[in-house]
Amino acid sequence: MHEFRDSMKFFYRYLKQYKLSFLVALVMTVIAVYLQVQAPVFIGDALNKLVSYAGIKMTHAPGADHAWDLFIGVIWSLLLYYVFNALANFIQSIVLSISIAKSTNEMRTGLFSKLQKLTVAFFDRKSDGDILSRFTSDLDNIYNAMNQVLSQLMTGIALLIGLLIMMFDKNAQLAWVTIASVPVSIILAAFIIVKARKYVDIQQDEVGKLNGYINERITGQKIIITNSLQEETVEGFKVHNEQVRKATLKGQIYSGMIFPVMQGMSLVNTAIVIFFGSYLAVHGDIDKTVALGLVVTFVQYSQQFYNQIAQLASSYSMIQLAITGARRVDEMLDETEEVNPPNGIQIDGVEKDIKLENVDFQYLPDKPILKDVNIQVDKGQMIALVGPTGSGKTTVMNLMNRFYDVNKGSVKFDDVDIRDLDLGSLRSHVGIVLQESVLFSGTIRENIAFGKPDATDEEVIAAAKQAHIHSFVETLEKGYDTKVSEENNIFSTGQKQLISIARTILTDPSLLILDEATSNVDTVTEARIQKAMNNVIKGRTSFVIAHRLKTILNADRIIVLKYGEIIEEGNHEELMKENGFYAELYNNQFVFE
Numbered sequence: 001m002h003e004f005r006d007s008m009k010f011f012y013r014y015l016k017q018y019k020l021s022f023l024v025a026l027v028m029t030v031i032a033v034y035l036q037v038q039a040p041v042f043i044g045d046a047l048n049k050l051v052s053y054a055g056i057k058m059t060h061a062p063g064a065d066h067a068w069d070l071f072i073g074v075i076w077s078l079l080l081y082y083v084f085n086a087l088a089n090f091i092q093s094i095v096l097s098i099s100i101a102k103s104t105n106e107m108r109t110g111l112f113s114k115l116q117k118l119t120v121a122f123f124d125r126k127s128d129g130d131i132l133s134r135f136t137s138d139l140d141n142i143y144n145a146m147n148q149v150l151s152q153l154m155t156g157i158a159l160l161i162g163l164l165i166m167m168f169d170k171n172a173q174l175a176w177v178t179i180a181s182v183p184v185s186i187i188l189a190a191f192i193i194v195k196a197r198k199y200v201d202i203q204q205d206e207v208g209k210l211n212g213y214i215n216e217r218i219t220g221q222k223i224i225i226t227n228s229l230q231e232e233t234v235e236g237f238k239v240h241n242e243q244v245r246k247a248t249l250k251g252q253i254y255s256g257m258i259f260p261v262m263q264g265m266s267l268v269n270t271a272i273v274i275f276f277g278s279y280l281a282v283h284g285d286i287d288k289t290v291a292l293g294l295v296v297t298f299v300q301y302s303q304q305f306y307n308q309i310a311q312l313a314s315s316y317s318m319i320q321l322a323i324t325g326a327r328r329v330d331e332m333l334d335e336t337e338e339v340n341p342p343n344g345i346q347i348d349g350v351e352k353d354i355k356l357e358n359v360d361f362q363y364l365p366d367k368p369i370l371k372d373v374n375i376q377v378d379k380g381q382m383i384a385l386v387g388p389t390g391s392g393k394t395t396v397m398n399l400m401n402r403f404y405d406v407n408k409g410s411v412k413f414d415d416v417d418i419r420d421l422d423l424g425s426l427r428s429h430v431g432i433v434l435q436e437s438v439l440f441s442g443t444i445r446e447n448i449a450f451g452k453p454d455a456t457d458e459e460v461i462a463a464a465k466q467a468h469i470h471s472f473v474e475t476l477e478k479g480y481d482t483k484v485s486e487e488n489n490i491f492s493t494g495q496k497q498l499i500s501i502a503r504t505i506l507t508d509p510s511l512l513i514l515d516e517a518t519s520n521v522d523t524v525t526e527a528r529i530q531k532a533m534n535n536v537i538k539g540r541t542s543f544v545i546a547h548r549l550k551t552i553l554n555a556d557r558i559i560v561l562k563y564g565e566i567i568e569e570g571n572h573e574e575l576m577k578e579n580g581f582y583a584e585l586y587n588n589q590f591v592f593e
């Protein structure tokens, strides 16, 4: 119920600006419904007249003409009824469709804009697949449900009300007879819905698991091939697929039951109406001349009434999916955003130094990662950070860019706490080559110029030359106009890193952070990246995280991190002399993981 109320708020938030459209739709609905409920009365009346004329016809010849005229008249009027009814329905559904398309579009844009405001912590916590599914299946479910159900719901409810009014207006006794079995139907429908909902939920879970399995196996396909596990993989797939089939079948059996059961109820009710109607027609106080028509009218009411209940009941699973979708979309909209300090200080770069002072940090409560870390980088210095895997090197980098905030202590640029800096200003002065490089779909030129879209060709080429990727790009048929993307990948891992380095060079950052920029490359490329780095680092304040100690021999200072604590600090010679952890690492260069 909680979920239902929250999702109603969600829909209201997006739909309230289309009040006028909804009013138009409502008016059209009322017109359509009015025509629809009037038609049976009209047919009933016409029938009564025809019967009375038929009676006349036996004795009176001219009556036949009358009957014929009336017959033609009835056909015409009916035609008009249905044309206007269809027209009103059409306008209603168009008006609704337009509002729905616009509002789901707004939901999608809102969700995506929200995504751009979220913290790195959010992206570390949530899987890509989960985020993506809110854009795809959840928004699709919302759109489909609104598109198909909203108009139906409006018409359905209006029609039920209209029918009730008409029935009680015509004949209260017959009206009671017609709706007497409704509670039974509702209980029956509710019972089936509860069952169906359970299996629809299971089905969704199983589909999610199946997708997860497929996703995981595609990513790991090379490992599967290497280990010849193709057949086992198919077997595993079959198990998941079978689960989906079972859940889907059960869900379908129950969901599929609603309509026929309701139609069965409709038939039973028709019989009840005919039986009691005839009884009342004969024994009750109904005018005998109109009794037959009245029963016919009520038979139609009964069918329409039940038809609506069946429609509403069977659209329930779609509504449920939309409610779930709204909850999941809303959940993401509620995530905490990154806060830019009000009146944040703008900086022009680093003049003096960058410091981490007494920094404590943890990602998760009670799991301290960095403990009392102190690091000072003077302007123009190159600091190297080494240490075993998981020791907290990337974490230090995360703090300098405010991907995360420290729990204790502070990070300072020229003695100003970075929490007082304007986020945009801070980040425009910090360039990071991440541990894993990413390509965006577009040309190589666009990829290099990603952080500075207005860069000239000369600047792009200069950056590429500094990163030692220019000569490779030149060998490509289309050069810098070659299209690349994360999927269609013409670069080796090392080349991708060089592209990332070029991208970072182009933005000319005051502080440069290279996280393991040489971990994935062969020794020749490593030497090349080394040169590229030396180019880039020259005269720039930099922070280099490296596993391969060869790449950091000429660092001004090397900081050794272990279990989140600085255990040694100094330049290469000093640390070697100390003959501690660093010396050990250096001597065991190739086995130190």
Ligand SMILES: Nc1ncnc2c1ncn2[C@@H]1O[C@H](COP(=O)(O)OP(=O)(O)OP(=O)(O)O)[C@@H](O)[C@H]1O
Pocket (backbone or CB within 6 Å): 124, 125, 363, 364, 369, 387, 388, 389, 390, 391, 392, 393, 394, 395, 396, 435
């Ligand atoms: N987003 C996160 N949430 C929770 N814990 C994390 C997160 N990122 C890293 N950690 C934990 O923090 C510790 C330090 O991780 P970090 O990535 O800083 O190591 P690293 O020194 O860069 O290792 P590597 O050399 O393998 O890159 C690890 O124990 C890791 O499990």
Ligand SMILES: [Mg+2]
Pocket (backbone or CB within 6 Å): 393, 394, 395, 435, 515
């Ligand atoms: Mg790391």
